[in-house]
Amino acid sequence: MDFVEVRVQVAPELADILVAELGEVGFDTFEDNDEGFCAYISEPDFNPEAVQEVITRYAGLGEIRHEHRVITRQNWNAEWEKNFQPLIIADRVSVRAPFHPKPEGMDYDIVIMPRMSFGTGHHETTALMIENQLTLDHQGLRILDMGCGTGILAIMAAQLGAREVLAVDVEPWTAENAADNAAENGCANIEARLGGVEVLAGEAPFDMILANINRNVLLEDMGAYAQLLPVSRPILFSGFYQEDLPKIDAEAQRHGLRYQSHRTKNNWVSAIFTKL
The missing domain is CATH 3.30.70 (Alpha-Beta Plaits)
Known part of the structure; x- marks a missing residue:
């Protein structure tokens, strides 16, 4: 496809x-x-x-x-390689391709090669999610990355000390790409799984959930996410505009999630909620 x-x-x-x-x-x-x-x-x-x-x-x-x-899958790779530039997020995280040199002075270094997958860190939502991740303790946690794209947020979670990360996406090449990127970054504790919210049936609770998708999917699937989140644990949402935050907040409240904070860039939002 x-x-x-x-x-x-x-x-x-x-x-x-x-x-x-x-x-x-x-x-x-x-x-x-x-x-x-x-x-x-x-x-x-x-x-x-x-x-x-x-x-x-x-x-x-x-x-x-x-x-x-x-x-097509082929010309996406060529297009991306032609235009992609290394990125620094929050002065702490380097995001680069395998053909770029590793920069000095970074706390974290993420290597990404997308294959028809979105999420290189250049889009505001991905960068905002990473900025929010940097504020949270990941050490020893079991984390879910929904709509994982290239796997960049899952890799960030692993580098921040997560014990186990499940990365899920509905597109076959995306799940495959996330697995490849996890291996490229030496993250053996990341599992990439194909599917949507239905593949979470029977899963044990997660200590943190990352969901950078879009407004409609977040609103539709929020109840399923909330059921997999223990009390007082965080869930990070992105993929929507600032004017949509009240809708996200209202739906979150319906499922026992309380707003904590949010970041914005060019009207895009990444918000942190916790389970009541």
């Missing part, structure tokens, strides 16, 4: 509205850029008429240009 990338050129004040609307028609990954944003969806789920309907609905509010292309 390949992805479709829809590249939208639009003013910043209209971009957030379009991202929310495209999320309602199946797009689940977004990347901001200087001209607007890119939205991603698996090719079988792509409906060009639904995209055009969204664009037409808001065309009167400002100029909107859009185009789409299919990104």
Whole structure:
């Protein structure tokens, strides 16, 4: 299965509205850029008429240009290698490809090679999640990483001292990629598993949950996450905009999760909740 990338050129004040609307028609990954944003969806789920309907609905509010292309597994790797630059998060975490040299003076060094997987640390949500992880004690914990992408958050958890990490994603190449990246970073305590929330049935509780997905999936699956979290243990959410935080908070409260704090960057949010 390949992805479709829809590249939208639009003013910043209209971009957030379009991202929310495209999320309602199946797009689940977004990347901001200087001209607007890119939205991603698996090719079988792509409906060009639904995209055009969204664009037409808001065309009167400002100029909107859009185009789409299919990104195959092969050209995604080439595209990423061509454009990827090493990244430093919170002055403590290096995120780089295997072909980049290891920087000096970092507390943590994560090596990532995505294969049709999202989550290199360059997107605001991934960086925000890592910044929140750095504030929490992971030592000896059993941790769940839902929507693991490249496995970057699972690897961060392992490097922070987690005893065991289960990384779960619905895309076959993503689970495979997370496993490869875990091995590249010497994290034998990470298990990458294919599937969604259903593969958590029968699992023992987790000491911490990381869920960087998107608003709709978080709202739908939050009850399942809450059932796997002991009292007083944290759950980190990301993949949504600041205006969606009240919805996330309301649903969290329904499942016995209490808001603690959140970080924002370019209107993206990563929030920490704890189980009551």
